[in-house]
Amino acid sequence: LRIDSAGGSLVAVAPRAPAVLMPLERVPGIRAPEIVGPVTREVLGGREVERVTVRFALDSVPHPLSGEEETEAAP
Numbered sequence: 001l002r003i004d005s006a007g008g009s010l011v012a013v014a015p016r017a018p019a020v021l022m023p024l025e026r027v028p029g030i031r032a033p034e035i036v037g038p039v040t041r042e043v044l045g046g047r048e049v050e051r052v053t054v055r056f057a058l059d060s061v062p063h064p065l066s067g068e069e070e071t072e073a074a075p
Helices: 017-025
Strands: 005-013 030-044 047-058
Touching: 005 017, 005 030, 017 030, 017 047
Parallel strands: none
Antiparallel strands: 005 047, 030 047
């Protein structure tokens, strides 16, 4: 897992690569997860799995400890 201020990437092993996307889509703050690069098949513990890299963007929400506060626009 690698994360910076704009987004991140995750290398995962799953029975099927696309199955990694749906749980990531439900994580608050993560948006637009997509498979990047090759999907490789491997045998792990006697089971065939797929290794995949997923890249995603982060919502730009101020961190509560950063001192930044959300402001509302005046009507």
